[in-house]
Amino acid sequence: DVKVTQSSRYLVKRTGEKVFLECVQDMDHENMFWYRQDPGLGLRLIYFSYDVKMKEKGDIPEGYSVSREKKERFSLILESASTNQTSMYLCASSLAGIQGRPQHFGDGTRLSIL
């Protein structure tokens, strides 16, 4: 079974802090994704990566950056956390493929910015 592990289930930080969310997958997937999910807005893609050191902006990259130094690990960084970044953050991974492969998700990190 695919295992996607996010480092924290719940996290509370203060405005202005630099926040790191970590995600590790164990299935040698090429693609990795970071989403945020807010009530009424569904899943919104922040960034994704299709290879080590490669990244692409999603729909809402502002205020975020990412790092993929190893294939299995994809980090999301909030450079200077703000209250509007309070949300559920979901990491996912998938194989590459032109048909669009299923994405497998971690359990999510519920982040609160005070």
Next chain:
Amino acid sequence: EDKVVQSPLSLVVHEGDTVTLNCSYEVTNFRSLLWYKQEKKAPTFLFMLTSSGIEKKSGRLSSILDKKELFSILNITATQTGDSAVYLCARPDSNYQLIWGAGTKLIIKP
């Protein structure tokens, strides 16, 4: 703009009922359509559909795709309270990211 539209947005039924959830999409270069179930945590993958008219089944859940009319349905028969969840559909775009629908919130009353 490519969209994925799900209906209804929410649905409340009694245990034992059969439900049909809808997903329509706008695209000219279709690759696949995926269904997920999301309970309290992250979405879990249910089905991936690539061919029109071929039903995929898993227990009481089944799904079918109509590429001509650009929609898919997810059926759940003999519903149970454990089926209560948000059901999401998604399809890959030209960059192979997934475009997600807003989801259907299904509530099964005992």
